[in-house]
Amino acid sequence: MTETGIGARVKRKEDFRFLTGQGTYTDDINRHGQAHACFLRSPHAHAKLGAINAAKAKAMPGVLAVFTHADLAADKVGGVPCGFGLTQKNGKPQIEPPHPALAAGKVRYAGDAVAMVVAETLAQARDAAEAIEVGYSELPAVVDTAGAPRAKSAVHDEAPNNVCFEWEIGDKAKTDEAFAKAANVSKLEFVNNRLIPNAMEPRAAVGEYDRATGNYTLYTTSQNPHVIRLLMGAFVLAIPEHRLRVVAPDVGGGFGSKIFHYAEEALVTWACRKVGRPVKWTAERSESFLTDAHGRDHVTKVELATDREGNFLGLRVHSIANLGAYLSTFAPMVPTWLYAPLFAGQYRTPAIHAEVIGVFTNTSPVDAYRGAGRPEATYVVERIVETAARDLKLDPAEIRRKNFIAPAQFPYTTPVVLQYDSGQYALAMDKACQLIDYKNFAKRKAEAEKRGRLRGIGFSAYIEACGVAPSAVAGAIGARAGLYEAGVIRFHPTGSVTVITGTHSHGQGHETTFAQLVSDRLGVPYDSIDVVHGDTDRIPFGMGTYGSRSIAVGGSALSKAMDKIVDKGKRIAAHLMEAAVQDIEFKNGAFRVAGTDKQKTIQEVAFAAYVPHNYPLNELEPGLEETAYYDPANFTYPAGTHIAEVEVDPQTGQVEVVDWAAVDDFGNVINPMIVEGQVHGGIAQGIGQALLEGCVYDDRSGQLVTGSYMDYCMPRADNLPSYRVDMTHTPCPHNPLGVKGCGEAGAIAAPAALMNAITNALGIKDLAMPATPERVWRAAQARGARAAE
Template sequence: MAKDEVSASAVGAPMKRREDVRFLTGKGSYTDDMNRPGQSYVVFLRSSVAHGVIRTLDVEAAKASEGVLAVYTHRDIEADGLGGVPCGWEITQSDGSKMVEPAHPILASGKVRHVGDPVVAVIAETKAQARDAAEKITLEIDALPAVVDMRSAETAGAAVHDEAPNNVCYDWDFGDKEKTEAGFAQAAHVTTLEFTNNRLIANAMEPRACIGEHDAAGDRYTLITTSQNPHVIRLLMGAFVLNIPEHRLRVLAPDVGGGFGSKIYHYAEEALVTWASKKVGRPVKWTADRSESFISDAHGRDHVTKAELAMDAEGKFLALRADTMANMGSYLSTFAPCVPTWLHATLLAGQYTTPAIHCRVRAMFTNTVPVDAYRGAGRPEATYLLERIINKAAAELGLDQAEIRRRNFIRPDQFPYETPVALTYDTGDYLATLARVMTMADYAGFEARRQEAAGRGKLRGLGLSCYIEACGIAPSSLVGALGARAGLYEAATVRVNPTGSVSVFTGSHSHGQGHETTFAQVVADQLGIPADSIEIVHGDTDRIAFGMGTYGSRSLAVGGSAIVGAIEKIVAKAKRIAAHLMEASVDDIVFEDGQFKVAGTDKAKAFAEVSLAAYVPHQYPIEELEPGLEETSFYDPKNFTYPAGSYLCEVEVDPDTGVIDIVGMWAADDFGKVINPMIVEGQVHGGLAQGLGQAFIEQCVYDANGQLPSGSYMDYAMPRADDLPSFAVETDLVGTPCTHNPLGVKGCGEAGAIGSPPALVNAVVDALKPYGVQHMDMPLTPQKVWTAIDAATPKMAAE
């Protein structure tokens, strides 16, 4: 191989994303781009009422409507004995009982529980005909009081589910309560913060879509769907909903245009199209309209928390207490129960040595769209809690926001570090990332910038946030003990083709992450062959051995490690073939730069010569070795990985209007080893935009009746390029590689979304210091900021 080929695709090289050629030229192949012969279309009639009993449901006129093939209601689902949409995680409550797990019917049965709850499926020759027919359905609902605000859900006087009369799904706690109370007893200062972590809507660029198809000849189903984890969908839908064994069900997740968590889950629409495709004998396609996405994709976050931090006189953390209410929405989505518990409370040590932590979480049912993991999932909520209360504590104690953190950081010589909330951090250097970001942002020069801005009538603020996350999810035995109904390993098959090209079949799924490039770099590096000879195959349960999919920044740490495992097996076998070809002992064979060499001689066989011998085994150790060169590996992680970093955000607030101008956003991340710095930076950029979006512009609002006024882009603001500054992102400055996976990688997909919201809020609160503002809940819209300023102004004038 030529040297330049090595360098372009080498580990650590900013190789351009190979998949972008098709994406940027409109050649991507997304679910809605696909059309099957004889395809029909389904349209769902959804509830326009948040909570109510179905009094009348008459679909006869719809059945008679032009082009209609079938109209299904819950009765048809029940008649076929199908299961409901399953939940993948069970939480055990503080009193030892199991969480309340109500049924989640595919189509509403007797009762509707949120605006958007599907009631009827209409299948027709065209989408327009299906929609015409849906308008002919008589659906009358006797409205019940809607449970909307989870803070009053316990006493709302209405139950979303009869099984949970107070709308409590679970009441759970974690950590050492007594030790925590002891910490508070000896505190010199206690800081308290009550806040909301605002509900978000994922808004992937590609709306959800799916096509179900049944092959009567082989009695085999195919589901093409917008999923982050097709094998998980096959498992959940096949085993728990439709009773289809794996060998009769193929799930494809082709190009997928963004997920952010919302495409992890198994949704009712997928089950419906798959089931209906056999009933009507035609492929059935569904594509969400954007307004339908708003009321049917799982939402994110939505916590209400009271946090208390106990400190000694020097600002050293003694104990942390948190009491959180988490909104589950109307039904339990696939991983919803674990987000506010095991992905949240376990992160409350952050980067700090807080010796005692206790967290209580009550999960509530409300008449809103189900809530589940959204970019970061629990970890952003934990980070926001910590990083906001620390800044409030610093302000109360008169400490600099960096100094209070330095006093509490876990020091580099303390690793591996066991937190009081069950995690063992393998490695990290928080002082280094903090020092780096302060240099990047010219922290020392801030006061001069504040004064200069004041001269222009602007309020300038600087906000720090130091996040940690637990990625590379996760050791299967551990998550099993915590209630997961699945293992969280990953699988990979590496097939070396006869002429030396390589096909990699990964259970990870790329929906924007750039796996086709990063994974190819890993393989190219390990096998010493050009990236051009490597294809990365994902998203097809028929082609890929198994997979748990992509979420929780796990693909490279877990999926990549599985690839490495398969490559190790490939190299071991290839060495035996090479030894035979060169009549040497296998112990003398070394593999380097794509060559099998006999140590101490000039004998060598190229990679492709060995692979050819494996498939044309004329001169081959056939007695002791099978032909072929293909290996599969399952990798189960030994621990989580712990990426961490320090972020600074600088803002200017216009006191006349409340508008926030984000003038600087700096990120210093430690992701361990970085395979492709350009892709990693891109992931951080996207994460920052998403996190800042949550912090200042994304406003999801339910009214008292459970309607969603922010149900379109006319009212739900997504951050746009001109809302944001140029980001400064450094990802490889420190690098404390992960100690327990073969690549030393930690994961980078969620960091930006985790670290940036508290940085921005801290900056705005800092800017509003002259007005005595101590806290504001996200999103910090102009109106909210101006109202805070306006409320404080008469007081200031009087002083």
């Protein structure tokens, strides 16, 4: 291993600009002559839209235009499209009502955009928005997830019972059979709490139109600029893709919420041509709370059938998933195909059946948020496995070990579609138990009891499917896009390299990791390599970054491109050294004639390719640049065990996370420092879900109650512990790098581990997330009362 090669803890290329205030985020971009947009949003969750009177607003100082749905309709602007078409269990397609970019006829959630004001300054735009008069006739709001199918009101006429889809997976008959012969059936019912992603950078967009060329440019806070270009160009604005450039510059975190195509980015792109000026919009945090797609929000029943010894026989799950008011880009995929196929977990459960009902409500759209379906699945599996262990009085580590898929069983096809490629589940469990000193837990518990504190321990042996996704599989289940990735390796004449990737880095450190990968493989100094991402004009194509796909899919595309560079380089080197191509070996940045000391460095070969004075021009084109597209053969399957240890103060209901052991298997790792950082951040978001965060809408009015950082409890430095992080390394067998992806694991594993620990401490079966001091205190008091009886 070199200091900058694969496996090295290389400091990040990105950091200098971020640490010196020189990052370029979308709101930092200001175009000449730029005007500012502000959106007037519905104060009601559900209402008929009457007359919109903007006369006064239009006359106010600095106002350039006020647009409503009528203006969009006149210009034939399309609605915001959904990128996934689910087939229901009855064979019919999901109900897919229109999603107008500005509300048409009705508003369907508090925050739904009604009008767009463009003015010289942001303050003028805001002042004018307040002067617009809108007639609303309020309608009853549908808010409750489980109650939506029985609600008296319909969010969309197309779905009178508010059901978007009913979907199932697995073998119902076989599962019923397993339950019929079970010695024990463990049951749980719970809510997977709704979350608001809260990337620290609010969404923003700047649109610019060049009259001379007819070209549009959109700067936007996106995880996938090509996807935005595709959706917005093809479905909303009918701009041919060669006339539309989408740039996602430095992006301040995404966590899924910046995957989706949002109306505002289409509207600034449309409006900039209408007003003849670049138009900028930046969300206030209050707008982010209201309008960024939220995550989770399931109501679930789960049952696990076992024999007397704790061998799993069957699993049955029923979930109702809230989709919000409109179908966001990947909304129908998240609670179905990204969720239920993970119900086998790390276990050999032979029969599984799951049903999911997706419902519309008068709330913000719900879509992928870090983990997207897999944290919800892990919560289902790991909470019910823990419950079974308690029902059967088995050690929680032991019941898991007993049911793990063994290393010799891979590839392993689960009863819910997936084929797991590799894994060493018991190894990770053993390592995690050692890290946290599981065997002495009882001593620590007894010691805590003396201090009046209840100590608990909780396991989460998670698995996830990431590295999305084989395009044929994605297409077969309903994705309206392929999920390959593109990469380019461009040598320059003097030997430096530009690496171009269709993935997007918004915190993951791709500029570092991909440079390490290329430096290691091609023997080019790390400092001579720069990575380009986030600009549709500079990148052939790309599907962006989500689903922990960047190294597994994007890195593999670069690996293929490097193969082509080496192949071409061998032919050039063979010519230069007057040897046969098959005798040329490439190693450590040099082409050698096997068995001799003759060699040409890759830099010399690159120079010859660009200054082809002595070059096989009859058979080879000049230049040294290769493009590759890589479509994965399967998902990758990171897995591992997290163990949380907590202390509960029964007097105050405070939960302190006193220790955390995480052992993850991401296959081969390029930069352990970055990977550990991803794990830390993921765990923090998972702890956030379990302890602190919960999106609340008022049941009756549909108003967002948790609409600011004063009301929505974000994890802060003093809420969180430090973590013990370790890994096992089982290379992925089907991609060229043996990598699996690490971005979501922490958020997937953590909530179940923590809730298992808290319920263990309190000696109770279940507690709702987030485990706020009030909930914990009530549970502790009830426990005290029981003990006194």
